[in-house]
Amino acid sequence: MKLLSVIVSMDPASGGPAQGIRNNVPFWKQQGIVPSILSFDAPNAFFLEKDLGIGIGPVKNPWAYVPNGMHWFLSHLEDYDVVLIHGLWLYNGYAVTKAIKQLKRLGKQTPKVFVMPHGMLDPYFQKAPERRLKALRNVIYWHLIEKEVINSVDGVLFTCEEEMQLAATTFGGYQPKATYNVGYGIIPPPLFSDEQKAAFYDKCPAIINRPYFLFLSRIHPKKGVDMLLTAYASLVDDSTKRGELVPDLVIAGPGMDTEYGEELKNLEAQYPQLADKVHYPGMLQGAAKWGALYGAALFVLPSHQENFGIAIVEAMACNTPVLITKRVNIWQEIAQGKGGIITEDNIPSLIDGFKQWMGMNQEAQQLMGAKAYTTFYSHFTAEATSKKFTEVISR
The missing domain is CATH 3.40.50.2000 (Glycogen Phosphorylase B;)
Incomplete structure (x- = not known):
């Protein structure tokens, strides 16, 4: 045929x-x-x-x-x-x-x-x-x-x-x-390697040996990146007051040179607590992309509309738990598989999602990552x- x-x-x-x-x-x-x-x-x-x-x-x-x-x-x-x-x-x-x-x-x-x-x-x-x-x-x-x-x-x-x-x-x-x-x-990703980690660190050296949340997609209003920055700033402010360490935030993808990208930079500047906490390595491909996905504590895509979200599934295939909204059309499969945290597409709900993850112990976070992989294998190969x-x- x-x-x-x-x-x-x-x-x-x-x-x-x-x-x-x-x-x-x-x-x-x-x-x-x-x-x-x-x-x-x-x-x-x-x-x-x-x-x-x-x-x-x-x-x-x-x-x-x-x-x-x-x-x-x-x-x-x-x-x-x-x-x-x-x-x-x-x-x-x-x-x-x-x-x-x-x-x-x-x-x-x-x-x-x-x-x-x-x-x-x-x-x-x-x-x-x-x-x-x-x-x-x-x-x-x-x-x-x-x-x-x-x-x-x-x-x-x-x-x-x-x-x-x-x-x-x-x-x-x-x-x-x-x-x-x-x-x-998607095709199952290559097995994790030190070369992948090095490739990602080469693109984002400020993140070396630091835990991080990862957004990896186009920088576009539909993706809710402005909402992500505001919710993350609230999380950092609240956690710092309680003496908790919050992972950095990596926002990777094409589009920071657009008008919306400039708006994001101006928004970030309004939150002094985000100084040196947010990183923009640009579009990641190949080994650098897989290094970023494997190393992330949590993959975050707070879209206002997402039909599928290949990067979400790629993260799950790397045993990385995800935080997404109910405007991502595969949210029900992920919720049923317990491979991530599901929120509404608004700032208060996103803050609650971050707090839910922060409130989990390391064992529970790792278990969610394992269930993310199981969900990928069951539904998305x-x-x-x-x-x-x-x-x-x-x-």
């Missing part, structure tokens, strides 16, 4: 969908699938995988339009058995479904087509106060284009049950032919979820 994944960018900095494809490719191959990846990156982009990554970009505008996209689809879609569109609201979904229509009118063989929204049908995006204009844009775009994309494909694939349920509540006229919870998973995906697209 020949599978084409269509995604706007395979740049690791673009987030989870690109990494999710990379995680699944080896297991797709094991199951007899011949995978190809079409992205709208430049053909010579350094991160495109050899023999897998086909770049036909770069894109020309925020819609991710590429001038030769339609020609490529009309010329090549017949070569594939299944096409998987990643994400919504962009040119890739519109172009694939339009090309399929044209090929059918010409009486040509067409592949099955599936869409994986990656959380982009979450009602959060229509309700967040700061997204009013974008929400209006989405309503217009939904009725003009995206509703037809969703309702015309052979199926819509979701990463967890909660995402699938939420998607049905966001827009009127949502009537897909079929919906499937295929799950989402790429090998298991890729089998579910293969079963669906083979029907």
Whole structure:
């Protein structure tokens, strides 16, 4: 079976969908699938995988339009058995479904087509106060284009049950032919090594031999980093008064050079108790990323909306407990497995979550880390979820 994944960018900095494809490719191959990846990156982009990554970009505008996209689809879609569109609201979904229509009118063989929204049908995006204009844009775009994309494909694939349920509540006229919870998973991380620790320390030398909480994701308002800083400042202030040592806070990821990143720096400056306690090593990859995840006392991602959160699962795979909000769609699996602390997405609840962790003895903290790993292995391995995906697209 020949599978084409269509995604706007395979740049690791673009987030989870690109990494999710990379995680699944080896297991797709094991199951007899011949995978190809079409992205709208430049053909010579350094991160495109050899023999897998086909770049036909770069894109020309925020819609991710590429001038030769339609020609490529009309010329090549017949070569594939299944096409998987990643994400919504962009040119890739519109172009694939339009090309399929044209090929059918010409009486040509067409592949099955599936869409994986990656959380982009979450009602959060229509309700967040700061997204009013974008929400209006989405309503217009939904009725003009995206509703037809969703309702015309052979199926819509979701990463967890909660995402699938939420998607049905966001827009009127949502009537897909079929919906499937295929799950989402990662490749188990490499075993811990001193080289990983050294690589992380090289990126964040101020943290050497100091305990730390770890945030590892894009620096973006949706991720609740401002809320994290405020809650952490409260924790440090309260614990210092009681003579307790609070781990440092590492905020790792791309985006500190943005306007929001500047806001975070200004916010941190308002809390003198955070002097020398917060560190920004930038985006961590490879050995440095694994060194950071293995060494963290607690992984923290207080998102206002998170469809899956690959970094959360990667932390759990490293025996690191997590602190997340109920706006992360896999929170129920983590709560049931007792692999982390679950809070609401507000500052008082986040403070309570930190205090809960601080109130645990070392044995209890380590046990939570062990349960985090068990939860990962039970629910979030790429090998298991890729089998579910293969079963669906083979029907």
